[in-house]
Amino acid sequence: MLDGLASRSSTYDVQSPDRIAYGFDATAELTAFAADADSALVVSDENIVGAGVTDPVVAALEDAGASVDFFTDVKPEPKLSMVEDAADVLRDGGHDVVVGVGGGSVLDTAKLSSALAEHDVPITDTLGMGNVPGAGRPLALVPTTAGTGSEVTHIGVFSDSEGVKRVVYDAALFADLAVVDPELTRSLPKPVAAATGLDALTHAVESYVSTLRTPYSDILAREAIRMIGSNLRGAVLQGGNNDEARYQMSLAATVAGQAFVNSGLGAVHALTYPLGSEYGVGHGRANAMLLPHVMEYNVPAETERFADVADLLGADAEGSTLDRAYASVDAVFELTEDVGIPTSIGHLGDLDEAELESFTDIAFEYSQHNIDRNPRDLDRDDVVQIYRNAL
Template sequence: MTLGSLADTHTIRSPAHVEYGSGAVDALESFARDRGIDSVLVVTDDHLAASGVIDTPVARLEAAGVDVVVYDGVAPEPKLAMAEAAAEQVGDRDLVVGVGGGSSMDTAKLAAALAAHGGPVRDMLGMDNVPGETGPLALVPTTAGTGSEVTHVGVFADERDGGVKKVVFSPFLFADLAAVDPDLTETMPPGVAAATGLDALTHAIESYVSVLRTPYTDTLARRAVELVAENLRPAVAQGPENDEVRANMSLAATLAGQAFVNSGLGAVHALTYPLGMECGLGHGLANGVLLPHVMRYNVPAEVDRFADLADLLGEQRRPGESDRAFADRSVEAVFDLLADVNVPTSIAEYGDFDRETFADFADVAFEHSEHNIDRNPRRMDREDVIGVFEAADEGR
């Protein structure tokens, strides 16, 4: 095990209050009472609204005597217009509550900022362009993967720029309350459980090898990797029948989110940009498919760390096995996990690509996510990125 240096001073960024565990959603009632909240906008998607998943959060808010209005216009891979529409619904309401996956929580963050400061929305894109505090914000995840409840980041497709994903990043987007209640993940379909779990694993692994890692992020990332390795398979296979594995996956997602928001990510997240845009591939699934291929590229730069990851992923070192050989098995462990949760190991499953397409993909990755490439443990140029896409096209 290799941990970051304790000799340096590091900043820890986090929400004001995290409530975790079965029944954590109940914290919404006391939060609303203590803050004197009278009216709330709940930001979610139409599936969660129709299926009744939001009923428990809404009931807790209403128990505090709060008037609740629901905006259910969020869709996967959210667009800036969704945040603008949600902000219009905020009006003079005292609290915004995002309930759902990363899409709903990100939309709630940006809606709260727009309601507090006005637009135009594109002025808030990028790093530290939210001008100040928002109104009170609470986030309640119903999936186990994005970690958005503990981050100060939102990702949106910009309709005016061909659907290119843009990031809003500001300390003013941290929630006042993150209520992580694994009971709310019961209705996740197996495919969603797999994709979101692989999202959490990607966050943890990229945090652990990021050039900006710290002892704090190392500790969170290591435990998150262990939890995903031990629990994602049964979470996908058993779902609502296994409370323990769902609770562990919720914890893994939150730990990984807290890790990466303090360490940064890496090349996997840069390369998902063009893959999501061109193929319509969801973020978590794109992360999962690309993860082992980027890991394979990175192993030579961080042999000790990838050997750690092999161990955390459940691999057993063989007698006389070198550190490098054991590090390489971290990649195989992720390939095995993908297969077990029915996720392809090749991007060829999602499109017919060629080198020219991958060259375009590389340009998009550098244009829109170069900061993630800069945090990758092994330096990458345009040809390196093309090579990773070609390897991902071939598959395992």
Template sequence: MHHFEFASAPRIVCKPGASMELAAHCAILGIRRPLLVTDAPLLATGLLDPVIASLEAAGLAAQVFSDVQPDPPEAVVVDCAQQARACGADGVIGFGGGSSLDVAKLIAVMLRSSGVLSDYFGVDQIVGQRAPLVLVPTTAGTGSEVTPISIITTGESTKAGVVSPKLLPDLAVLDAGLTLGLPPAVTAATGIDAMVHAIEAFTSLHRKNAYSDMLAREALSLLSANLVEVVHNGGNREARSHMLLGSMLAGQAFANAPVAAVHALAYPLGGHYHISHGLSNSLVLPHVLRFNAPQAAARYAELLPCIGVAASGDVAADCATFIACIDALIEAVQLPVRLRDLGIAEADLPMLAEDAMQQQRLLVNNPRPVTQDDALSIYRQAY
């Protein structure tokens, strides 16, 4: 008998044009003065203009905070919270990639709390409730719209996570039209990020369950079948829709069966070199898969049909084929494959390995234990 708990956003709307119906959803949630949390480049595209106009036409006093940065630092979250309070916001709409959604989650908490951001770092440290929260992803990657996690940069290069079911939104809105303008490189990196979520959820040492497995398999099927197409033909609405749905399903999977060593080794790359999270994952993914293979071969073999390849029944051969296919997919979407290609010095690898070991929250979920020497070896293979 299977024993598990599963949590996700209580309501999900997935349809073209759904972002233009936010005013009606705000009314249901009692939001009259929403704060839209996003980033300046996205705001400059004009993508939000019709959304803001629709909110204002419905009589909502919408305010915009657009100072979110990739790998958002604590200062950005604090500034956003101050603006939210100053404008009298009574609800939050996160609009953008994972960074914007992560900041929006925390602002919804800080609107109803007298605590400071550092009080929330860790697992289940949020006391009290949050303001109404709606999350609208514009990338098919992080799955942040359905995860109870927010990652913030602390100091110069370290990251801290806030993990609490209170970070799950009241509503996640999936509107594939919002992803049509994503550049190929961003599409590729975020797509691989979502695939990592599915793969690591399926092989997670803790809290893996029948429901998360179902989601991970379906997510990987959707993502692997459509990633190359959306990278090379970004205007394909059907493929974009499949990617956005796959990203969300992967988010639901890893929110309940947490990610592991790929993410643990990716975080120092983002912290020190400001490499995007998706690309950081992509750089180490094949090498972590090979490292895990002695313990996770059967699981990787089980995922082979999800990437469109028939299994042979030989676990070792199917595992090797799965990893080779992941290598080929990364090459097909034209992402960099070597750390040296991103200007990382070989002398920095020991520092990266040391930093990766600080991510024990993630490493404990890996199917094979990872030592600092192991991390260094993986970075060297990726170099």
């Protein structure tokens, strides 16, 4: 349903990395990417390298004749200082290309460190929208989870010295090559597969109802929702034994990433900010806990679209359009519970009214742009009430 967005007076831009290689063993495409490189820096983390997940990446780079070094000091919810450290290693080592291999934290670090290695500016000057001086070293991004979509976005999320999340948006952060190889998700732990898969669902749902959505993002968001509804349970509960589910989830995460980078997100991504900064909850898990509660708030503003979401998730919904719309909320609650993620925030601790007010302050201060793109207007009382409902 494009609901009148495609008018003669409307022109839309499509934002995307230069190239996407997708499929089992797609890592072989890195050989051509590094054909002219003498050396490559692989940005990753110790656990991924230790588990051997980066082995096919290294093999592909070495097949190109490039020597390979590693930067593995990336941690979840990466700090700006980690990006600076990676940029120093890249610059001092004279590496020709950068290859990020990991989850969203790793890929975001690879993006911004690539640019900082080329441009001698303070990292704080790059924060916000459109402040990166220019393109960095040739960059390939290889996700090892099926969720963040970071491989196809121009966005990086980092914590500053005070633990506050800061965002960088700039077209200079798009990868030259995104390599999506479902094989790299084979050994993904179930809790990570669940959280990242629900992160992808959040991207798709928020894209579909964003105030900045486009006909192009609609197509991508709808297909991502359908694929996640059909495959997330299999990818989590059957893991490495279900190649089809893993293949579909890897594709869905990338498609959802392309959807939201062309539409913007919404209130879920605003309200999860304090869960990460104050309680250290991972991004995907935080999104999963709040998604159905924000959906429930938004249903009256986009009833037909949430009815679509119910259908795409395979909900057995009958009745009025409004009934079907609320069935989408029930479907997300059920999916989240089935894959083992909490559907509330109450387990984080004794969250009293003062704490919920503090959460609200953080959401409005650091994520106003996501609140602005939400399909239903939100004031402070609305946000506090959503947090209450999520307890």
